[in-house]
Amino acid sequence: MSKFQLRRPAKRRLPLEWLGILPFVAFAMLFLVLPTMKIVVGAFQTSDGGFTLQNLIDLNTASIRSAYWTSIKLSLITALLGCAVGFAMASAVVFGGLPKRVRSPLLTFSGVASNFAGVPLAFAFIATIGPAGLITLELRDLGINLRAYGFNLLSFWGLVVTYLFFQIPLMILIIIPALDGLKREWREAADVLGATSLQYWRMVALPILFPSLLGTFALLFANAFGAVATAFALTGPQLNIVPIKLFAQIRGDVLGNPNLGYALAFGMIVITGLANVTYIVLRTRSERWLK
Amino acid sequence: MTRFLAWTAFLLGVLYFILPLIGMTEFSLKMRRGEYSFDAYRAVFGDPRFWETFSYSLTLAAATIVFGVLLVVPTAYWVRLKLPQARPIIEFITLLPLVIPAIVIVFGYIRLYNTSSILPLTGSALGTDILLTMGYATLALPYMYRAVDTGLRTIDVATLTEAAQSLGAGWFTILARIILPNVLVAVLSGAFLTLAIVIGEFTMAALLNRPAFGPFMQLLGANRAYEPPALAVIAFAITWGCMGLIQLVTRFSKHERAKV
Amino acid sequence: MAFLELSNLEKVFGTNRVVTDFTMGIEKGEFVSLLGPSGCGKTTVLRMVAGFETPTSGAIRIDGQDVTGQRTNQRAIGMMFQAYALFPNMTVADNVGFGLKVKGVPREERKDRVAEMLRLIGLPDLGSRFPFQLSGGQQQRVALARALAPRPRVLLLDEPLSALDAKVRVSLRNEIRDIQRELGITAIFVTHDQEEAMSISDRIVVMNGGIAEQVGAPFEIYNNPRTRFVAGFVGTLNMLSATVEDPAERMLTLAGQRVVLARGEIATPRGETVTLALRPEAIHLGRAEGCEVALPATVEEVHFLGSVIRIRARVAGTVVALDTFNRPDQPPPPPGSAAEISFAARDVILLAD
Numbered sequence: 001m002s003k004f005q006l007r008r009p010a011k012r013r014l015p016l017e018w019l020g021i022l023p024f025v026a027f028a029m030l031f032l033v034l035p036t037m038k039i040v041v042g043a044f045q046t047s048d049g050g051f052t053l054q055n056l057i058d059l060n061t062a063s064i065r066s067a068y069w070t071s072i073k074l075s076l077i078t079a080l081l082g083c084a085v086g087f088a089m090a091s092a093v094v095f096g097g098l099p100k101r102v103r104s105p106l107l108t109f110s111g112v113a114s115n116f117a118g119v120p121l122a123f124a125f126i127a128t129i130g131p132a133g134l135i136t137l138e139l140r141d142l143g144i145n146l147r148a149y150g151f152n153l154l155s156f157w158g159l160v161v162t163y164l165f166f167q168i169p170l171m172i173l174i175i176i177p178a179l180d181g182l183k184r185e186w187r188e189a190a191d192v193l194g195a196t197s198l199q200y201w202r203m204v205a206l207p208i209l210f211p212s213l214l215g216t217f218a219l220l221f222a223n224a225f226g227a228v229a230t231a232f233a234l235t236g237p238q239l240n241i242v243p244i245k246l247f248a249q250i251r252g253d254v255l256g257n258p259n260l261g262y263a264l265a266f267g268m269i270v271i272t273g274l275a276n277v278t279y280i281v282l283r284t285r286s287e288r289w290l291k
Numbered sequence: 292m293t294r295f296l297a298w299t300a301f302l303l304g305v306l307y308f309i310l311p312l313i314g315m316t317e318f319s320l321k322m323r324r325g326e327y328s329f330d331a332y333r334a335v336f337g338d339p340r341f342w343e344t345f346s347y348s349l350t351l352a353a354a355t356i357v358f359g360v361l362l363v364v365p366t367a368y369w370v371r372l373k374l375p376q377a378r379p380i381i382e383f384i385t386l387l388p389l390v391i392p393a394i395v396i397v398f399g400y401i402r403l404y405n406t407s408s409i410l411p412l413t414g415s416a417l418g419t420d421i422l423l424t425m426g427y428a429t430l431a432l433p434y435m436y437r438a439v440d441t442g443l444r445t446i447d448v449a450t451l452t453e454a455a456q457s458l459g460a461g462w463f464t465i466l467a468r469i470i471l472p473n474v475l476v477a478v479l480s481g482a483f484l485t486l487a488i489v490i491g492e493f494t495m496a497a498l499l500n501r502p503a504f505g506p507f508m509q510l511l512g513a514n515r516a517y518e519p520p521a522l523a524v525i526a527f528a529i530t531w532g533c534m535g536l537i538q539l540v541t542r543f544s545k546h547e548r549a550k551v
Numbered sequence: 552m553a554f555l556e557l558s559n560l561e562k563v564f565g566t567n568r569v570v571t572d573f574t575m576g577i578e579k580g581e582f583v584s585l586l587g588p589s590g591c592g593k594t595t596v597l598r599m600v601a602g603f604e605t606p607t608s609g610a611i612r613i614d615g616q617d618v619t620g621q622r623t624n625q626r627a628i629g630m631m632f633q634a635y636a637l638f639p640n641m642t643v644a645d646n647v648g649f650g651l652k653v654k655g656v657p658r659e660e661r662k663d664r665v666a667e668m669l670r671l672i673g674l675p676d677l678g679s680r681f682p683f684q685l686s687g688g689q690q691q692r693v694a695l696a697r698a699l700a701p702r703p704r705v706l707l708l709d710e711p712l713s714a715l716d717a718k719v720r721v722s723l724r725n726e727i728r729d730i731q732r733e734l735g736i737t738a739i740f741v742t743h744d745q746e747e748a749m750s751i752s753d754r755i756v757v758m759n760g761g762i763a764e765q766v767g768a769p770f771e772i773y774n775n776p777r778t779r780f781v782a783g784f785v786g787t788l789n790m791l792s793a794t795v796e797d798p799a800e801r802m803l804t805l806a807g808q809r810v811v812l813a814r815g816e817i818a819t820p821r822g823e824t825v826t827l828a829l830r831p832e833a834i835h836l837g838r839a840e841g842c843e844v845a846l847p848a849t850v851e852e853v854h855f856l857g858s859v860i861r862i863r864a865r866v867a868g869t870v871v872a873l874d875t876f877n878r879p880d881q882p883p884p885p886p887g888s889a890a891e892i893s894f895a896a897r898d899v900i901l902l903a904d
Contacts, residue, residue, distance in 0.1 A: 243394050
């Protein structure tokens with residue numbers, strides 16, 4: 001803070017260097033910041049431009065509340081499971097004594113799978129565990145009816161299973177370098193000092209990994225929260241999650257109030273924003289030991 | 292014990308990832324009753340809309356890559372060379388697309404650039420194409436910037452620039468002849484990743500109402516049974532191809548360096 | 552029985568035998584260095600003592616207790632690593648207190664011990680810093696304090712000085728030695744730097760190809776190297792060939808001159824060739840007092856190093872290095888000039904190959 005107060009205006013030069021990033025700033029303004037601002041401002045405006053909180057208040061309907069709740073639940077669960085499974089697979093490869101040969105294919109595959117999201121991913125899962133999918137039919141031949149057990153691909157849990165296909169690889173891609181960053185000497189030092197494996201993980205490894213884990217979790221959360229295509233191709237417009245609701249609203253004003261659309265989108269920004277602010281706060285608190 | 296757990300975790304994971312791939316492949320071959328055939332693929336490739344939308348998306352991906360490189364390389368270079376104090380801001384901006392959902396961004400576009408605005412991009416097909424390209428550039432920005440910036444970190448930007456300047460090179464020459472070739476691998480990695488993202492993108496294209504590959508796939512999925520898994524196999528192959536190309540250029544560059 | 556007993560240790564990785572029949576007893580409070588080139592097996596021996604590697608055969612006993620099959624975290628040893636290996640997420644104090652914490656030592660007691668350790672390494676005020684805020688030398692001293700805090704039975708040092716710059720390396724090695732003496736702790740020090748090993752060890756084990764070639768005090772190793780490898784690895788050595796005249800009388804001929812050795816057993820029969828070794832400081836320029844052997848030589852190179860002048864001269868077909876002290880009234884001979892060198896027969900080392 002004091003740095004800014006001490007700065008003398010006389011020393012200010014013509015900031016010619018800043019002109020070099022002008023194209024980038026213009027692009028970011030026009031196609032990232034201003035469109036987002038438009039949404040934020042619109043959420044607080046009446047249809048004739050006056051200030052109002054009514055749009056936000058109007059979000060408080062049973063249907064919209066449930067959409068937000070489902071979306072948050074979906075994002076939290078897929079981010080958590082994605083982190084957990086991705087972590088398990090990554091540490092299996094890094095520490096579990098698996099042959100070195102599996103590492104490179106796993107990374108390549110993760111790169112592919114984390115980008116294999118959207119419409120084709122939905123098709124792949126429909127073909128596999130949809131009503132006429134490969135596994136569904138195989139299991140039926142074995143006398144197991146997935147439907148009878150309450151599983152339906154076109155439902156919340158179906159969506160969870162599908163989302164994990166890109167969530168887990170994303171976690172693997174980010175966490176493997178972090179696991180590689182754990183030095184063998186730390187493990188050995190802890191060992192020599194008498195720590196058990198559990199103590200090493202609890203007191204050394206996990207605290208060191210914590211920022212990466214947290215960051216990936218926030219990323220996975222936002223990733224699932226904003227995903228439209230997979231859900232839309234899987235279930236069509238009827239599933240009640242926020243991005244699909246917003247999609248329908250943009251296409252045909254299904255809410256019957258254009259500014260309510262702004263409020264809906266604003267809510268999405270707030271939630272992913274909050275997730276990231278939480279991440280940044282926790283990260284700065286846990287990362288005092290980093291340069 | 293550890294090894295057993297590791298294998299279990301790994302194999303369960305592999306099973307989860309391989310089953311949908313088998314599922315979609317198997318399903319896509321089942322169009323003809325009672326035997327496996329490539330009928331679904333024949334139907335997909337015989338559909339003129341497939342080629343139209345695919346080449347449209349490919350064109351847009353190319354435009355996005357060109358625009359992205361022209362935008363990101365000079366900026367990342369300039370920030371490293373002259374404006375290290377702008378780094379945190381630039382990095383923050385490049386990470387925003389990971390936080391703000393694409394659907395929100397495109398919603399902003401539609402409202403900001405509608406026919407009654409100062410910049411009525413959505414008023415014409417060309418304008419909308421430009422808008423969509425910008426949208427894709429936004430989506431690819433985090434990956435592109437990260438790739439190029441990492442590439443720049445491995446070379447000594449300041450020394451190279453001073454050396455080029457002392458030999459009389461201008462800014463354009465420095466960027467095109469010195470910096471770009473040195474970060475070519477990074478740029479190509481970013482480009483192929485952009486291609487993988489753009490080619491099947493659905494949300495932006497659908498909401499801007501453009502005839503792209505993503506919306507086409509969605510439409511087909513809503514109306515047909517066997518063509519969608521065939522499309523999924525094709526899309527998966529394209530994604531795999533993009534990642535394979537990234538590996539290829541990276542490996543190639545390592546060999547080049549090793550030779551020197 | 553010695554405090555730390557290593558009996559017939561062997562380690563095989565796949566088809567690669569890294570350590571062969573390593574046997575040694577180390578007394579309580581002794582400082583022993585394992586010295587050798589990289590890949591000689593010295594680190595593997597240390598890692599077997601730490602428990603990171605299990606010996607293929609052989610046994611390790613600490614204070615009479617067989618620890619060969621014991622897990623590392625049960626062995627009560629301390630270790631310093633080449634790359635410090637401080638936990639980056641903990642303060643200096645938490646690092647030093649780690650071993651006590653996992654043992655369940657109460658907070659107050661821990662705090663006292665940490666403060667005591669920080670005083671011992673001369674960094675009493677840095678307890679609240681994080682490792683990245685310290686210099687390499689400071690980090691390595693913290694690593695020493697961390698290793699010593701739980702009062703280990705043995706201190707293992709795995710090239711702890713090689714990541715530091717030259718000045719710090721010398722001062723820290725003396726500090727480590729002082730603290731080790733003060734606490735009377737048994738220490739094994741792995742290094743590839745012969746000067747380092749000589750300056751701080753009670754005994755040195757020179758290792759080559761997984762085998763301990765010679766064990767002895769630094770003075771002994773330097774002056775009486777038993778094999779050509781030890782002689783060559785510890786300090787600079789000049790090799791000369793001589794023909795055996797009379798094995799019983801230790802009589803040889805070297806470049807036409809008769810030499811009678813003062814020590815060593817000649818097992819080679821008459822007429823065969825043996826290798827003699829001479830330290831550079833044992834050879835003198837000109838005919839020096841007390842030197843029975845004098846040979847004609849040609850000066851090839853002259854390196855002025857300050858207090859010492861190192862000269863390379865050609866003698867009887869081979870090039871030898873010799874050191875003379877710098878004296879302002881005696882300029883070194885120019886390269887190419889003819890000279891005479893001399894040495895005393897008692898300085899000649901007979902190598903057993």
